[in-house]
Amino acid sequence: MDIVFQRPETLRENTTHYCPGCTHGIIHRQVAEVLDELGLRERTVGVAPVGCSVLAYNYFNCDFVEAAHGRAPAMATGIKRSRPDLIVFTYQGDGDLASIGMGEIVHAANRGEKICVIFVNNAIYGMTGGQMAPTTMPGQITTTSPKGRDVNEVGYPLRMSELLSSLRTPAFIVRTAVHTPKGMIETKNYIREAFQNQVDNKCFSLVEVLSTCPTNWGLNPNKATEWVEKNMVPYYPLKVFKRPGEEI
């Protein structure tokens, strides 16, 4: 039996609605595998965002809630503070986390909420059809930056991991990517570390995953992968920014 492609118990059988080549599916799978491996499925509550992954609860085989746009960290706080024994994670896009939900994420991190945040950065608003995100690259064309993102008008793309790791509160903050096989392995390890932190009641953990949106970037999956490497990785360095015990 080929167990490599076995479906983790934490994933349902449903095929996802994600576009061909979209990395949301890979990241779902990795989170599910980690929850399986750590045996957490039955005490986990996921918080879905508003974004392409709004229906994440259809794919995960564990308890899930659906938050208002940007408010997932606040909702997760409510859950975790009411039931510290539960494992709580949010799954958020860049519009959700870094734009409308900036307040919620900063304060959840600063309070040191013992939750995991899976932050999918694809440099665009996928769900609503390709508008500018706070993480959109300089010059990148979107429907609301028809001439390309002009940094003199709307500033530079937000580096959320850097920003959040400047907070004094201990946390685990890492940026990784899933556009290469090596990156996938690393990402899964970081996701595991994040959940392990929560099991050990250690700290707030955020895994930022550079991701692709072939559909709204207008690139086929291979070219989208190249685009991540060429345009995103230089601006969004892949590294561990902060680990508890290694405070600045």
Add this chain to the structure above:
Amino acid sequence: MAKKLMKGNEAIGEAAIHAGCTHYFGYPITPQTEIAEYLAKRLPEVGGVFLQAESELGAANMIYGSACTGTRVFTSSSSPGVSLMAEAMSYIAGSDIPAVFVNIMRAGPGLGGILPSQADYFQAVKGGGHGDYRCLVLAPSTVQEAVDLMVDAFDLADKYRSPVMLVGDGMIGQMMEPVEFKPRKQVALPPKDWATTGCKGRKPNVITSVFMDPEVLHQFNLKLGAKYEEMKKHEVRVETYKCDRQMDLLLVAYGTTARICKTSIDMLDELGIKAGLLRPITLFPYPEKELYATAKKASKVLVVEMSMGQMLEDVERILKGEKPIEFFGRTGGLIPAPEEVFDLAKKLVKK
């Protein structure tokens, strides 16, 4: 100018420019995102400013700030986003500032769905935000009317120094119709001498909604109340259709629903059933006298909405139990079909 075929959302954006609006702040949400996308292209062409805010909280407070400088400004959103804007709207009303909001309503509650709805009537007409404020609410039923009302919205906001909201169900934003941009009426408007534009040569202007002294705050609320009474006297707009006769049934509906009712009324005519339509164009101030007088000519009243019955409560309030009132509603993004209203009307008249 030649007629153009425009989508409601684009037409609303162009109408704002036509009205001299130079600034727009907004956040994407279906089914109104084309307003932002259109203005992202168009406003820079005419020397204006388009800015995508970080959220609707941000967008609404940005227009608050922009309006304080006397700028013609607006924002737009759809239901979940408008809930977030309620805060700023209350502050704008509470500091006598003109600003225009657009709500292209989608089905709720919660994230709901992206299809058309009229379930934000209460939110628009009865408050939404906190405190004793009202918002002048305009409800177009065609794209052309959306254009005309959008232009008027800016004048009305300036005239009353008040938030004005244009509400359309998702259909109004998404459908395409031919429109023209008529030359603007010149309206005499009060000078914006209250604007905070730097106090060179005058005493500093302060814009605030804080009133620590209860007596002063009470006086301010009385002043607001008087302003709303003025709106009721001067700003009511209403359309009636086939109401110049004794009616078996009076339909009351606004927006897209009103257009559906017109089709149903024409179908009823063929059966010899006399029905008419009263269509409020201003939802606040509501055409109270007009409804009361028109209903006198009808045996029954039927309210049709894409909601569970929100405007219905105003109709009941105004008719004070003097006429039997029936209701037909669709929610979730479903739109009543003309045949459905027709079938129900037939039944009601037979009874």
Add this chain to the structure above:
Amino acid sequence: MTITIGNGVELDRRLFAFVGNYGSGKTEVAVNFTIALSKVVKPVAIVDMDIVNPYFRCREAQEQLENEGIETIFPKGEYFWADLPIILPQVKGVLERKNGYVVLDVGGEDMGARILASLDDSLKEKDADYLFVLNLSRPFTDDVKGCLETFKMIEDAGKIRLTGIVLNTHLLLDTTPETIYNGYTKAREVAEKSRLPIRFVSIEKGLLAKLDMSQVPSPVLPLERIMRHPWDMKPVCRFGPKELTKAADLNQKNRKKS
């Protein structure tokens, strides 16, 4: 093999992608085109690739298309109305088919056309017709300059070369013969400057009978208005899925008041 549909519209390819601006009438044209095509050849499939327009998409004409034996490819069930840019995995399969005819209803503007670029690995081997649906009464394509800019924008975003123009100038119910004649004159200029042929003109059937066709010397695809507004009487296909409308309870509150 060359086939002819409508009034003299000649086709020699098997994959047709309709692109254009928001509201240029792409969907209406694509649906009518597909139906006309299926009367001449089989099998025919239509793919709704519109991730841009949330309301009026060709999936709304599902029943009519399927009655004609046309295969329809778009999200069904709960996702029918989803505000999600869903590109079905089947799409790639359909594009890579060796036989049959495929029509793509692509979303509006460059953003909609971007989908084509994201699928270029399946499309690049194909000899496809990329037809720009042009309504000269729409903002941004109401003059020659605007048209040329838009063509370029769409070609760049979709990584395609347009192969022709479908002229679909109209003002819905306000369309007069002059709208068509003036549109045709302007379109000729656009065609000349862009070096793209006017492949056919799409004209609503009712209006077609009233026209002096010597003023519109091009092949014609007669159009049946398929997408109607919800207040139209007895439409072919009203906005909103029929099953939903029927199944839902009438929600009617009968309030007894004295």
